[in-house]
Amino acid sequence: MIVNFDSHPKNSIIYTTSIILSYLKANDGIANFEDLYKYCMDSKMDYSIFILTIDWMYLVGLVEEINNRNELVLCN
Template sequence: MLLPDNIHPENSIYFNASLVLQTLQEFGKLDMLDLYHIVTKNKKISFPVYILCLDWLYIINVAELKKGEVNLCS
């Protein structure tokens, strides 16, 4: 769920995508698996949730995946 209506917003795709975005802003572009490992050092998220976060960032035109690397859109 993008924005949950319960008391655990830290489980939302919206919140977790912000963590992925912060990491991308820090490093610029990263391999998809390297990005996952860096993000999960700070907060444990499952790989399916991570993929949904990447999907969300792609849909809102913030990140793109090319040849296994995640890049920030300019």
């Protein structure tokens, strides 16, 4: 997926990662995936960018997993 970040800077991975990280840190590093999704949609984030950001955060080691309770867990 190619995204033109110059015309839509709010669709950049760095910006969307900051939104998700701030939410995770405010919730002690654990967030219910559905609640996080609703929070990001309230921030006018596209679904595809949301999923891409979660994938990228996992690949670079910012989040550990989505556990069996459907929670996204921040790495220590």
